[in-house]
Amino acid sequence: MEIIIPRRNVIWAYIIVGFFALVSVVTLAIHEYYIYLSAYLWFGFIYGMCLQYGRFCFASAFRDLFAVGVPRMVVGIMIATFLFAITSGLVAATGWSTFHPAPVSIHSAIAGLFFGVGMVFAGGCASGSLYKTGEGNGVSLLVILSISVTQALFVDWGGILNKFVPAAWHKSALEKGLPDSINVGDGWVDQYLAGYVWNQPVKTYAQSLGMRDDTLIGALLGNTFFGVLIPALMILTIVYIFWVRKNYVKKLQAENSRSVTFKDHLNGFWGMIMASKRTSIAGLLLGIACGLQMFVIEGLRMKFGVKNAGTLLVRLGHDFGISAKGTVFDPGYWYVTTQEAQWVGWTLQKLGMNNMDNIYFGWVNGIPSPAINPADWMSVALIGGAAVMALLHGEFKFKAPTRELAFWAILGGFFMGIGSRLALGCNVGAFFVRTANGDMSGWLFGVGMIGGAYIGVKIFNWYTERKMAKEMAGFDFDL
Amino acid sequence: MKKHLFIIITIVIGFSSFLLGYSLPPFLEVGFGDNDAAVIDGGPGNDDDLLKQYQDLYKDTEE
Numbered sequence: 080m081e082i083i084i085p086r087r088n089v090i091w092a093y094i095i096v097g098f099f100a101l102v103s104v105v106t107l108a109i110h111e112y113y114i115y116l117s118a119y120l121w122f123g124f125i126y127g128m129c130l131q132y133g134r135f136c137f138a139s140a141f142r143d144l145f146a147v148g149v150p151r152m153v154v155g156i157m158i159a160t161f162l163f164a165i166t167s168g169l170v171a172a173t174g175w176s177t178f179h180p181a182p183v184s185i186h187s188a189i190a191g192l193f194f195g196v197g198m199v200f201a202g203g204c205a206s207g208s209l210y211k212t213g214e215g216n217g218v219s220l221l222v223i224l225s226i227s228v229t230q231a232l233f234v235d236w237g238g239i240l241n242k243f244v245p246a247a248w249h250k251s252a253l254e255k256g257l258p259d260s261i262n263v264g265d266g267w268v269d270q271y272l273a274g275y276v277w278n279q280p281v282k283t284y285a286q287s288l289g290m291r292d293d294t295l296i297g298a299l300l301g302n303t304f305f306g307v308l309i310p311a312l313m314i315l316t317i318v319y320i321f322w323v324r325k326n327y328v329k330k331l332q333a334e335n336s337r338s339v340t341f342k343d344h345l346n347g348f349w350g351m352i353m354a355s356k357r358t359s360i361a362g363l364l365l366g367i368a369c370g371l372q373m374f375v376i377e378g379l380r381m382k383f384g385v386k387n388a389g390t391l392l393v394r395l396g397h398d399f400g401i402s403a404k405g406t407v408f409d410p411g412y413w414y415v416t417t418q419e420a421q422w423v424g425w426t427l428q429k430l431g432m433n434n435m436d437n438i439y440f441g442w443v444n445g446i447p448s449p450a451i452n453p454a455d456w457m458s459v460a461l462i463g464g465a466a467v468m469a470l471l472h473g474e475f476k477f478k479a480p481t482r483e484l485a486f487w488a489i490l491g492g493f494f495m496g497i498g499s500r501l502a503l504g505c506n507v508g509a510f511f512v513r514t515a516n517g518d519m520s521g522w523l524f525g526v527g528m529i530g531g532a533y534i535g536v537k538i539f540n541w542y543t544e545r546k547m548a549k550e551m552a553g554f555d556f557d558l
Numbered sequence: 559m560k561k562h563l564f565i566i567i568t569i570v571i572g573f574s575s576f577l578l579g580y581s582l583p584p585f586l587e588v589g590f591g592d593n594d595a596a597v598i599d600g601g602p603g604n605d606d607d608l609l610k611q612y613q614d615l616y617k618d619t620e621e
Contacts, residue, residue: 089562096566103573114580121573128570175585371578378581381588471563 088470095463095470099124112391115379116453122372123457126206126365126413127213127464131474133361135159136207137506138198141532146540150318155355157311159362164307164515166366168298170373171516176293177373177411180518182279187502187509187520188527194498194505195531199539201225201491202484205415205505208492209458213465215477218488223419225492226499230420231427233268233500234439240267248274260403262436268500269438276503283517292517302517310522315352319344323351366515369412376411388453389445400425400435400446408444408454414508416499418454421446439500498531 099120106113129135133155140152170176181187198204201222203211208226211219244267252263252274263269285292285301292298327347328339352359385391388409389401401407408417424434424446435441449455469475480488495505502509502524510528514521 084562092562092566096569100569100573114577117573118577118581121570121577124570125574371574374585375577375581378584381584382581467566468563471566 082473084471084473088473088475091475092467092470095467099460099463110395112383112395115376115383115388115391116451116456118372118375118379119453119457120460122368122375122413123460124464124467125368126457127210127461127466128468129361129364129368129464130206130210130461131213131465131468133159133358133365135210135358135361135365137204137510137528138202138207138532141195141529142199142202142536144318144322145533145536148322150322150351151355152358153318154315154351155358155362157315158352158355158359159365160511160514161303161307161311162359162363163366163369163511164303164517165299166363166370167512167515168303168517170370171292171298171302172295174293175374175377176516177377178512178516178518180281180283180516181503181509181513181520182276182281183518183520183523184276184279185523186276186279187523188530190498190500190502190509191524191527191529192498192531192534193494193501193527194509194524195528195533196535196538197491197494197496197498197531198506198528199491199532199535200487201495202487203491205419205495205499206507206511209415209461210465213462213467214469215466215475217478218480218484221480221485221488222492222495225489226416226496226505227419227423229493229496230416230500231423231434233497234266234420234424235432235434235437236267237265237269241265241270243267244270244274250274251278257438257442258403260436261438261442263438266437271501272438282519284519285517287519298517306517306519307514315348319348319351323347365413369512373412376409380411389447392447392451395451397447397451399448400428402440402445403435403442406443406445407447407452410454410508412512413457414454414504414512415458416496416505416508417444418452418458420444420496420500421452422449422455425449425452 103114103117103120106117134152135156136152137156140156143149143151144153167176167178171178194204198207201208201218203219203222205226208219208222212223248270249264252270252272255263255273255277257263257273261269263273283292283302284306285297288297288301288305290297290301292302324344324347327350328343331339331343331347380386383391387406389406392398392407393401393405408414408421410417421440421444424440425448428434428446434446440446466475499505499509502520504510504513504524506528509524510521512521514525
């Protein structure tokens with residue numbers, strides 16, 4: 080039965096698409112360089128549509144698994160990661176991938192732990208909160224605000240946090256030879272980055288097997304097969320054994336009372352995979368879109384003779400908030416949290432706080448105005464794309480947060496913000512994209528995130544049971 | 559609903575295809591797998607020059 084969609088939903092969907100189309104056409108008419116920002120915009124829009132369609136949320140995935148034993152979304156995410164890895168591998172093999180692996184060490188797992196706890200508290204991961212905001216969810220909007228503010232403050236925070244910086248990090252950070260405008264000796268994150276993270280090895284599975292990332296064999300065999308398929312199959316097997324097998328065997332034995340064979344288990348495993356079709360399709364489309372975005376961005380960089388959007392912004396006369404090395408955040412693929420930190424960083428800078436003396440903003444990402452920040456265009460369009468899908472499926476509804484949900488959203492956003500900065504990315508940038516591209520730090524973050532989600536579910540259950548017990552104690556039963 | 563979704567997907571594909579078409583000529587010009595040379599040829603020089611240029615820019619802003 081087809082759902083009847085109110086006419087106003089359809090009108091709003093066209094208004095949103097029309098607005099983005101108008102922005103693209105008008106800015107292109109002003110200057111050719113703005114097409115670079117439009118590229119981010121339209122791919123962001125596609126990501127939003129895919130996320131909403133596939134209900135692609137890591138928090139829901141692990142909460143459903145650990146709290147109620149439903150594996151559908153976790154399985155979907157694993158399959159989506161593998162499908163994305165295939166498209167990423169093909170792009171990498173052409174030599175045009177914009178992906179850069181991150182340093183590998185235990186810090187990724189610790190960061191994942193923070194992030195995992197946070198996403199369960201908040202009821203949505205970084206990407207999930209964006210698409211849920213597009214569905215009109217006020218709690219998700221609060222989560223985004225909390226992630227953004229936490230990151231922007233955390234990256235500049237020195238003071239008492241400086242006391243927790245090991246002397247070796249401080250010394251190593253000072254030796255990096257950063258310009259005077261970057262106060263590298265003050266600020267916990269600065270010294271963590273320059274004194275610790277930058278000293279860690281950067282490796283992909285292909286490189287560790289002696290292959291090159293930009294060859295077909297390195298990308299597809301080294302990174303996709305060994306780096307994604309094998310670990311994903313291991314996780315899927317664990318999920319099948321601990322969460323699916325018992326009920327499946329019970330059902331089989333009830334239907335025909337005979338012993339279960341290995342072939343039955345293979346059928347059960349396949350059935351588990353096929354139950355997650357919608358998330359998998361979304362993952363495949365996300366993967367194709369990410370690959371195409373890499374092509375488009377690299378092509379535009381060549382066309383305009385630049386390596387980073389910062390150069391284009393300066394040429395256009397927007398030199399406020401460009402980093403000391405002339406760059407702005409311009410990943411060339413899907414990313415979520417850094418642009419969220421940037422808009423708060425920009426606001427705080429405008430309010431008089433100096434945010435350009437730290438590595439994160441002042442040396443690497445900059446804080447350009449959100450109006451001309453490429454990655455911000457992507458996030459805004461992502462919310463728009465999700466809103467269009469929600470409107471056209473009758474799933475859009477404004478939901479104001481209650482005081483209790485607001486508390487959890489802010490607390491969860493805080494933990495996710497900390498985790499994102501420690502890992503240099505969120506569930507998208509530090510897990511989904513890195514894992515799919517064979518970056519060894521991706522699974523480390525993933526393991527931490529799963530552990531964090533488990534702890535988060537346990538804390539949340541404890542809180543809920545305690546609250547219910549208190550409420551029940553208020554009732555006076557006559558039995 | 560399906561009709562409207564189809565129209566919107568067509569608009570999105572239209573813009574994405576335009577972007578792909580716009581960024582394709584540089585690939586055809588330089589061939590696949592050799593982007594570094596292309597970027598530097600059309601760019602503002604090498605990385606060191608670029609770095610100095612922006613450090614100077616930062617100084618100018620402060621003065």
